Amino acid sequence: MSPDPHGDSEAVRRRERRASAVARTAARVASERSLPATLRALAHEILQTDGLAGVQVLTNLHPGEKLHMLGIAGFPASQSSDFFSRLMECQRLGADLRMLDVFHSGERVVIPHRYQAVMSNPAWGPLHEYHRHPEWDAFASVPIKVRQSTIGVLNAFVSPGKEIDEEGLEFLTAMAEQAGLAIDYASLLEQERSAAQREERQRLAQDLHDSVVQQVFSMGMLTQTLKVLGEDGRPESLDRIREITADLQDITGSVLKDLRGLVAQLRPSATSGTGLRHALRELEAATHRQTGVRFRTSIGGIADDVEGDFAEDLYHVIAEAVHNAVKHSSADLITVTLELDEAGTVQLCVRDNGSQPGSSVVPADPQEGHGLSFMRQRVTRWRGELTIESGRGGAGTAVRAEIPFRTLSFTDDEAPRTSERQDEDLYD
Structure with a gap:
């Protein structure tokens, strides 16, 4: 054939x-x-x-x-x-x-x-x-x-x-x-991104050792000297105590200055000068590249008004909610809404469209998971309230936060602390 x-x-x-x-x-x-x-x-x-x-x-x-x-x-x-x-x-x-x-x-x-x-x-x-x-x-x-x-x-x-x-x-x-x-x-x-972050952390650790650690060691030595002089009881020791106290004051100021500089370098993109809006765009782009999950966002002008610790906490609440939606749900769409209502309250909502039973950022254990606990701490720090709505009508999970923006006039010292950020707050 x-x-x-x-x-x-x-x-x-x-x-x-x-x-x-x-x-x-x-x-x-x-x-x-x-x-x-x-x-x-x-x-x-x-x-x-x-x-x-x-x-x-x-x-x-x-x-x-x-x-x-x-x-x-x-x-x-x-x-x-x-x-x-x-x-x-x-x-x-x-x-x-x-x-x-x-x-x-x-x-x-x-x-x-x-x-x-x-x-x-x-x-x-x-x-x-x-x-x-x-x-x-x-x-x-x-x-x-x-x-x-x-x-x-x-x-x-x-x-x-x-x-x-x-x-x-x-x-x-x-x-x-x-x-x-x-x-x-x-x-x-x-x-490559992780390696760059590790190199940056190593550089910061070296800076910390070269400046802060050595100065804190000097503070410890001077404190021991003060203790000895205090027990001496002789009048001529008072002049030396005054000198050491002045030295401690100078070193403390230097340590605080160095720590503020290091803390500023450790801040995430939300507070590094690019602003919250830019940081959220980068979060969405990186998440989409890695997982294919799509985003629908409605970010109001409030994203351009917030700054510093408040912007950073808002960013991490959103980032944690996005991470949980990707990790625990079957969602392919995440909706992020951030706006300021007429009452002067910041309204934040991160909702996923995962409909599979059990797909939720809410842990099975009644005790909150680590990530959810820190989200709540970041919100309550600013006298806000965090709520979770899970699986209602097959609409996925929604993480909501309400924070009274117009009453955020209290200082960092007056604001509640979170255990994760306590060291930073001490030097702000």
Whole structure:
């Protein structure tokens, strides 16, 4: 039988499309700063190149975390936020989760006629609506690896009437390698930021030792001398006591000056001169790059009016609420509102759209967790009130704070202390 020229030419064109897709993705990995944008584009490249029904890219940026779906094509993006939570529910019901087998074993897998098996099995019930459209048939899952460690999976849902041959599987593997490069690149950027922070802390520690520690040692020696002279009781010792007291006063002033300088360098971006509004933009951008979570913000003019410790505390309350939403909920959208109402009260709300039962910043233990406790301390420090609304009507979790801004005329010494910031407050 003579070879089919049409079949050969189609195979050549398919190989060319795949090679072009890998090349375009590689170029994007090298230039794109947003990991979610890179992985979404990668998923669409695969979908369009091989005519698949759907593509998923799931990864955990840090070991032990849940898998985040940072790339998706074919399936509605709006249904991806709680995908992993629903997948875990399917596992509890007894579903055979082959993608998790791939994640743990690092071996790729292809399963024919998977659609009917999934849709007819009640154990897959929590994901039936997600998987129903578009219709697909076979399923393939390929590990995403970085330096021999599996950090995610690339899932391909094959359209009815099509199949994944060895060349198709190699294409998916090549695209998984590009996904691994993108994830590794994002991780290296975070490591560079952390290394810079460590170097800065080491420099500050050296400054602290060279100035403050030595001066405090001198204060200790002078204090011991005062103790001896005080027990002496001779009138001529009074002149020496006065001299030492003056020296202690000078050293104390110098120590306080040095500490104020060091504390100013340790302040987060919210109070470093760029302002609260800029710091919140950076928080949102960094969180989106790392997790794919979207933000909807409404930041009023109050963000430009607050400064110093108050701005810093507002920033950390928002940052902690965002961190908890990303870590504990299935949310893909976080809404941040900060405004000043007519009564002169700062109204802050951080709400996520996580709808999975149990997804909440509120710890299971009735005793508050460390992060939630510090959020409350930062708010009550300014005579405000923190409330948590969790899971009402499937609306996710909302962290709310009300702080009387117009009555913030008291000094730092009058304001309640938080154990985390007590040392700083002593030198403000």
